[in-house]
Amino acid sequence: xxxxxxxxxxxxxxxxxxxxxxxxxxxxxxxxxxxxxxxxxxxxxxxxxxxxxxxxxxxxxxxxxxxxxxxxxxxxxxxxxxxxxxxxxxxxxxxxxxxxxxxxxxxxxxxxxxxxxxxxxxxxxxxxxxxxxxxxxxxxxxxxxxxxxxxxxxxxxxxxxxxxxxxxxxxxxxxxxxxxxxxxxxxxxxxxxxxxxxxxxxxxxxxx
Numbered sequence: 001x002x003x004x005x006x007x008x009x010x011x012x013x014x015x016x017x018x019x020x021x022x023x024x025x026x027x028x029x030x031x032x033x034x035x036x037x038x039x040x041x042x043x044x045x046x047x048x049x050x051x052x053x054x055x056x057x058x059x060x061x062x063x064x065x066x067x068x069x070x071x072x073x074x075x076x077x078x079x080x081x082x083x084x085x086x087x088x089x090x091x092x093x094x095x096x097x098x099x100x101x102x103x104x105x106x107x108x109x110x111x112x113x114x115x116x117x118x119x120x121x122x123x124x125x126x127x128x129x130x131x132x133x134x135x136x137x138x139x140x141x142x143x144x145x146x147x148x149x150x151x152x153x154x155x156x157x158x159x160x161x162x163x164x165x166x167x168x169x170x171x172x173x174x175x176x177x178x179x180x181x182x183x184x185x186x187x188x189x190x191x192x193x194x195x196x197x198x199x200x201x202x203x204x205x206x207x208x
Contacts, residue, residue: 003097003132005088007067010123013074013202015116017123020057020068020082025050027079028070031108041142041179043170044106057084057104064088068104071120073111081107083120085128087138100128101138115205121155122198129191136187140167143180154201156194157184 010017018024029047036044045053060066065088071081084104091098102124107117128134139155141148143162153159160183169179186194 002094003088003090005061005064005067005085005097005100007069007085008127010069010127011074012119012123014114014119015123016072016074017069017083017120018072018079020054020070020084022051022054024070024072024079025054028053028082031078031080031111032106035109038109038112038147039106041145041148041169041171042106043104057082060086066104071107071111071116073116080111080116081105083124085124097128097132097134099134099136099138100132101140102128103140115202117151118155118198118205119202122195122202125155125186125191125198126195129186129188129195134188136185139184140181142167142169142171143182144171145182149182149184152184155186156190156197157186158190159184 007019029050032044032050033047057066057068061068065086067085069083070079071083072078073080082104083102085100086103087101088097089099090096102121125137128137139152139157141152162180162182164180165178166181167179169177
């Protein structure tokens, strides 16, 4: 049986990851118009473009390339950002998922540094490794995006290097151009230790 990429609802104590839908559009429009200073290397729609953004993510999902999520703050019940599984890679037999990337991630300024991102990554990692049984999870970001690289490293993902002219650039003034991408990963062998570390980190934040 061939694998079909579809992300279920994933629920933590701070964040609930719900398959992205147009019902999330009003919240995401508000979230996207908060302080945008951290979005210099990230694709984040403006409020007026959220509907088109959701349509584009659904088109990628229909092509089997993406499983998009809204990140919902459980305390408020409001969508405060987005993320996705994407670029699934199957085993050579075509039966089952070998690897997946986590990307298309952004959060409203008010949701950054609150623990939501850590828990969202934990939920996505856990489902990928423990339900889909992947061999690795990939993450990448613009090599110049120090903030994003630091956030990825805090999840326990290992830096593997920089691929030059690898991905579409989202930096202002670089439309249509390519960027150097910093590549990170967690492997199935590493996951038990990374899971324990993330759980300790989340528990420490909750106690604080």
